[in-house]
Amino acid sequence: MTPERWRGIKTIFDAALELPSAGRTAFVEASCEGDAAALAEVQSLLAANDEAGDFIEVAPGPPPDKEYSTGFSIGPYRIVQVIGEGGMGMVYQAVRVDDLYRKLVAVKVARRGFNDSAAMRRFETERHILAHLEHPNIARLLDGGTTVAGQPFFVMDFIAGTPIDEYCDAHHLDLASRLRLFLTVCSAVQYAHQNFVVHRDIKPPNILVTEEGAIRLLDFGIAKLLDPEDDSAGATTSIVQMMTPEFASPEQLLNEPVTTASDTYSLGVLLYILLTGHRPFLFKSRMPREIWDTIREAEPRRPSSVVVLSERTATGRDITLPIVADARAIRPGRLARELAGDLDTILLMALRREPHRRYTSVEQLANDIERYLSGQPVLAREDTFSYRAGKFVGRHKGAVAAAGLAVLALAGGVVTTSWEARIATRERERAERRFNDVRRVANSLLFDVHDAIKNLPGATPARQLILTRALEFLDNLSKDAGDDRSLQKELAAAYERVGDVQGQAREAHLGEPEAALVSYKKALAIREGLVAGSPGDRDARRDLVPNYGKLSDLLMAGGDSAGAMEYSRRLLQTAEALAAVPEAGLADQMRLATSYLDFGYKLGMVSGDLPNGVANCRKALRLFDQLVQAQASDKRLLRAQSIAMDRTAELLGKEEAGRAEALGLRQTGLGMKRKLLALEPLNTDYRRLVAWGIFDLAALLEKTGDREQARDGYRSALESFRALAVDDPANAQFRKDVATAEAALRPH
Amino acid sequence: MAEPDASADVTALLVNWSNGDNRALDELMPLVYGELRRLAGAYLRRERATHTLQSTALVHEAFLRLVNQQDVQWRSRAHFFGIAAQMIRRILVDHARAAQAGKRGAGAIRIELDDHLAVEQQKELDLVGLDDSLAKLAALDERQARIVELRFFAGLSVEEAAEVMQISTATVKREWSSARAWLYREMTKA
Structure with missing residues (x-):
């Protein structure tokens, strides 16, 4: 058969198919024009066409599973009733053939066998691990095996019960009762985790409540049993194939390692539903892309906000506030309020996208719930900006402006929230604690973002936007700071950081010195106020020194020698005050020495007063000598001293008379530097x-x-x-x- | 490790390729193959629900995952499915060959007789045989083999296959039916 010949055969075959079967034979005979081989060919093809049925009309797939019926046996278990189709296969109610007590068990037959013996062995090992899980709230895995057809099956306690969400609604359980029920679930999951078993498939159908109100968890680690290679990087859970992607943690969907934290996430989803009646994410459709994008990008809806929404499930069930509130035995108006605050925070923490940012264990989650129930403050914290900032800057290197805006807008948002909480009547203390976290976080925000934008080449517009927003934020914060000293200290530090970025006094000739000046002055104003308010606060006083230093340097670079000298003088005065008292330490002395140096150097270089400049520098050198004798091995000290020598030499070298001494100083200084380098x-x-x-x-x-x-x-x-x-x-x-x-x- | 944003790369490559840049195809292949392999792997280990069009779902899902929908024209989409079909065929057939080899070895599952069981052997499609036969068909008629690949392995409809191959639906139907007959005959030969 050649391609040309085949084309001819096809033509006849195609045409013949167009005809009713009666006329085909004649047509074919006529068309083949005596070519016997061709005739045979076409005829056999037509015959094959008739016989083929649905041959390859259907895309390749596994053979349909064997389905059993009542009376049939799966291993030593005889089926009493077909229960139905579960997530992983058919579920049957059965009894053990040789069991005198005819104890009812559930036999679940998985859909497909394993292709290699290594997988089988892993399966067996896992099964044994599961069989040893003994907990009052966990349905026990009793037995397992493989059917003749190669399908794995599991035998478990047969549990008659209602899925937990339905149970809670049917009994109109209030929030506290639901939480307590949930705690039982947690204890079971925690127990399993301690035995190195991850459930992987926590969802209401797997958590049944019996008539007596007892909780039973099903299908523990079953997903892992069936997929022993799940840990390999190559495994992907196809969203298309997931029955309930809403409960799957992001890492499960995104093909990242699954850990106990994945169970925490699913528990979070479960609790979310129990408390609000809604799902944390609203998927516009069940398209894999939609689900994937939502889980990756969207934030879970705030519980206290979601309860007021009206939604409809895919099955046509309505979820509205009256319905949800009724199921929770609470007045509609109260539900949002009850959820706002700690419950919101607990849920959102469990639902964090990154596993390591959730509760570190189910026990921790349970403990926080217990704390909530007993009216104690919870450990959960709102999502922090610096973290988000870091992620943003990391991912959108080119769009830092947008990131900065978003992040800082968030910053503003949380401050407002915290202040509303402060104004609200309950738990003022808790609100304050949260506010403290906010500002600590605001601080780190600036540091993190600063470090990130520092390295962006030519990102001045972006930098500008971030700085503007940062300043707005700080200005607002400082208005409300009142007499909170530690807050003020942090604010001052933040202003200084902003000033650093704006001025870049010591670095390249970019930056806006005027703006930096303003920021530094804001910082300084706060700090001087703090020192004035509490003269004994040495830390507050110490903070003044670099502040003065930066202002002085900035003005010096800008040509304002008078201003530069003024700040340098104040710097020296502050350092002297700090070093003068008995409790002064090495750091204070070192600070004094560098202050003399700074003042002296500037006197010489900026004011042109060489004699006094040199005199102050010598004071610095003498002080350094003393300090080095006391602490010879302190590298910082040595470094500072060597620089002090440089500066002094620079001043001395301006005049011919001083050059010899300058030479000596430089040589000594170089020697010290070489010593440091040798170390x-x-x-x-x-x-x-x-x-x-x-x-x-x-x-x-x-x-x-x-x-x-x-x-x-x-x-x-x-x-x-x-x-x-x-x-x-x-x-x-x-x-x-x-x-x-x-x-x-x-x-x- | 978080999922890298590969969709931008794949989309760009796809568009370039369908605009005629063949080097883009070289870069594209491993990306698509990787994705399909990963998805298919899961499918082959623990498939669910209906047996129809599973590979189709895979290819569609790979497409969704890899390509920014807004950025591609229909032409690029067609190209994608063209190569995806080839790849999924490779993946499934390789798997089937490995499974075959395994069964003949010592790890084969013993068959037990149990008269309680209603023995109803399902006819499992011999993917390996199909692959071999399809290769033979390709020697006779490249285009027909491609159509079978697209329709069977990537699960494209007649219309979709017509778009991908840039031929009429009538042609696709004709080619499909004669190919099917030929393959059936080939595979049922003794």
């Missing part, structure tokens, strides 16, 4: 310190006329700068250092 050879900061030490020394040598040595120094420094740039190609500063050194070597 930590890979420390980039030290490497740069040494390189600059060599460079500055070379510059001084050039001034004193030592051209040869100067060039050697420049060359050596250049080598080091180049090495640094090679190690960190993205670092712009290192590249500048190389350029500076190269420029120094060019003839001039």
